[in-house]
Amino acid sequence: MIGASKIKQYSNVLEKPLSKGKQEVSLSAFAFLFSELVQYNQTQVDNIAELERRYGVILLLQTMFLGPWAAGSEIVHNQLCRLEDAGYAVGARCLELLCHREKGNRRETRLLGILSFVHSTVWKVLFGKVADSLEKGTEHEDEYMISEKELLVNRFISIPKDMGTFNCGAFVAGIVRGVLDSAGFPAVVTAHFVPMEGQQRPRTTILIKFAEEVLRREARLG
Amino acid sequence: MAAIYNLYIINKSGGLIFYKDYGSAGRMDTNDSLRVASLWHSMHAISQQLSPVLGCAGIDLLEADNFDLHCFQSLTGTKFFVVCEPGTLHMENLLKYMYELYTDYVLKNPFYEMEMPIRCELFEISLSQAIQKDRVALLGR
Numbered sequence: 397m398i399g400a401s402k403i404k405q406y407s408n409v410l411e412k413p414l415s416k417g418k419q420e421v422s423l424s425a426f427a428f429l430f431s432e433l434v435q436y437n438q439t440q441v442d443n444i445a446e447l448e449r450r451y452g453v454i455l456l457l458q459t460m461f462l463g464p465w466a467a468g469s470e471i472v473h474n475q476l477c478r479l480e481d482a483g484y485a486v487g488a489r490c491l492e493l494l495c496h497r498e499k500g501n502r503r504e505t506r507l508l509g510i511l512s513f514v515h516s517t518v519w520k521v522l523f524g525k526v527a528d529s530l531e532k533g534t535e536h537e538d539e540y541m542i543s544e545k546e547l548l549v550n551r552f553i554s555i556p557k558d559m560g561t562f563n564c565g566a567f568v569a570g571i572v573r574g575v576l577d578s579a580g581f582p583a584v585v586t587a588h589f590v591p592m593e594g595q596q597r598p599r600t601t602i603l604i605k606f607a608e609e610v611l612r613r614e615a616r617l618g
Numbered sequence: 619m620a621a622i623y624n625l626y627i628i629n630k631s632g633g634l635i636f637y638k639d640y641g642s643a644g645r646m647d648t649n650d651s652l653r654v655a656s657l658w659h660s661m662h663a664i665s666q667q668l669s670p671v672l673g674c675a676g677i678d679l680l681e682a683d684n685f686d687l688h689c690f691q692s693l694t695g696t697k698f699f700v701v702c703e704p705g706t707l708h709m710e711n712l713l714k715y716m717y718e719l720y721t722d723y724v725l726k727n728p729f730y731e732m733e734m735p736i737r738c739e740l741f742e743i744s745l746s747q748a749i750q751k752d753r754v755a756l757l758g759r
Contacts, residue, residue, distance in 0.1 A: 427726040434728035552726035554739040559729070596743065 427552050437478045480570035487574020507614045510579050523548045542602040563587045565600050582607040623701045629733040630695030632659030636736040719744050
């Protein structure tokens with residue numbers, strides 16, 4: 397071997413310690429990759445096949461004769477679903493990795509615990525900073541909101557006017573859902589734009605709505 | 619400080635993808651701006667052939683009585699040019715900065731189709747901010 401190697405050679409690859417991984421990744425590289433992911437979700441053929449699978453022949457015929465925009469909101473809904481699913485896969489893996497690396501294999505059993513885990517640890521590792529704020533919903537007991545002035549994934553993206561409700565933050569919502577689901581806190585997570593007075597760009601809010609069983613368990617645990 | 623009349627971005631085939639004017643002096647209607655864009659694209663290409671110097675990359679600066687035209691061509695053939703008052707300084711830096719904004723807010727936007735007219739809100743906002751803010755800050759780049 398070239399050079400005096402001080403690296404301990406492990407006979408079994410399973411005994412090698414997990415590496416810390418790269419701490420920093422090029423933002424531009426990620427932005428281009430994410431842009432491709434969003435575009436991939438928008439391809440025409442997938443939409444029609446997806447529509448057919450989910451909603452049957454009637455919607456398919458409607459789309460064929462009137463054009464894809466007749467089924468407008470369905471397509472947006474489908475794209476959001478797929479983007480969220482992509483995020484879900486990331487979230488599930490993130491939870492495993494971070495529990496091992498950051499928290500010494502302890503797992504959160506309380507609601508506030510897992511929420512602050514998502515709000516600080518997950519955000520710090522994925523986006524380099526903790527989320528701007530974590531709030532409890534005032535209207536419903538089961539709603540919590542993580543707010544961010546501008547999501548990293550949305551930094552370079554301008555949504556065209558005719559796709560008003562589409563938010564690429566659905567990817568981040570998927571990540572949060574993946575983490576919560578794998579930790580045993582099933583929830584419905586969505587991303588919303590919240591316009592702010594005096595600011596040109598709206599804030600993004602990730603709305604987390606926990607399932608009934610989570611609240612019941614939380615109440616039982618006191 | 620001297621003023622900018624208008625800004626153009628043309629794609630590699632000569633089609634106008636972005637046009638912005640500042641003030642009424644440089645205002646042109648859509649058809650005229652399209653014509654100017656394709657005219658400039660052809661002139662730029664012809665100048666590369668006419669040049670007595672080998673390896674000429676095209677026209678960088680056109681000086682006329684009432685205006686200057688600065689042009690920046692990226693490696694991909696996209697051209698950014700600005701028409702301004704004669705003697706305006708540091709337009710090359712502005713064009714390079716505009717190119718950076720283009721790569722950030724247009725090329726990283728999943729809803730933008732290549733070679734199509736630019737309809738990206740973020741690009742327009744950052745461009746206006748760059749033009750309006752203090753020139754000194756821009757020149758430091």
